[in-house]
Amino acid sequence: MSEEVLRLEALRKVYKPGTPLEQEVLHGIDMHLCRGELCALVGPSGSGKSTLLNLIGLLDAPTxxxxxxxxRPTRGLQDAARTRLRNEAIGFVFQFHxxxxxxxxLDNVLMPLMIRQGRPAAEHVERARGLLAEVGLEGFAARKASELSGGQQQRVAIARALVTHPALLLADEPTGNLDSRTADAVFELFRRFNARFGCAVLVVTHDPRLAAGCQRQIELVDGRLITYKA
Known part of the structure; x- marks a missing residue:
């Protein structure tokens, strides 16, 4: 059995608790992800997907x-420990790069390592260059990020997310701003790196084609996990 990377047990999130504006957004979520899994998180707008992703990414704490x-249990971690674990174990790719x-x-790809340790070691620079080659941008290392197209920038964001060799890769609508051809190419990168590095990948998407290409689909409706499809 593959190593379990992520487990959620009865996870709840309540905003403004104890006030007239109290709102429970997530109602007891149970789920898990193992190494090598490529999973889609789907559901209508307002279902709690972004809230759940923020919790999984240790950007927020559950109620x-x-x-x-x-x-490792994370709910009781102090901010510094939470930040360190997030930097070491999780990679992020967002709709906006x-x-x-x-x-x-190159410096954009190296940024997570610079945050962790300052000036990157030579081996990390080589790793970053290797990832740029993997995403087809080996010749663009010295260019400014602003000089790249949207699809190229998203590929840089994928390389940046993988430079720390994370156990978990989170992607929030990573193809939402791309045309279908570029979106397909970006998703193929997720599939390739998922297979090559064995990281668990969770993709939030509204694109049924992208979701169908994942091994599993998790569906949220009104803050509840209603399906858990293999």
């Missing part, structure tokens, strides 16, 4: 329940 990352326009493509 109740527990989230285990690589077997969030590159630093004035920085070179």
């Amino acid at each position: 109740a329940g527990e989230l285990y990352l690589l077997g 969030h590159l630093i326009p004035a920085f070179s493509v």
Whole structure:
């Protein structure tokens, strides 16, 4: 059996608890992801997908329940420990790539390692260059990120997300701003890296074609997990 990367147990999220504006967004979510899995998180707008992704990405804390990352309970972690674990174990790809326009493509890819340790080691620079080659941008390392097309920038964002060799890769509508041909190419990168590095991948998407290409689909409706499709 593959190593379990992520486990959620009775995860709840309530905003403004104890006030007249109290709103429970997630109602006891149970799920897991193992290494090598490629999973889609689907559901209508307002179903709680973004909230759930923020919790899984350790960008927010649940109100109740527990989230285990690589077997480690995370709900009680202090901010510094949460930030360190997020940087070490999770890679992020968003709908908007969030590159630093004035920085070179190579420096953008290296950014998670720079945040962790300052100036990157030579081996990390080589790793970043290797990832740029994998996404077809080997000759663009010295260019500024602002000089790239939208599809190219998203490929840089994928390389950046993988440079730390994360156990879990989270992608939030990663093809939402791309035409169908470019979107297919970007999704193929997810499939390739999922197979090559064995990281667990969770993709939030409204694209049924992309979701159908995943091994599993998890569906949220009104903050509840209603299907768990293999």
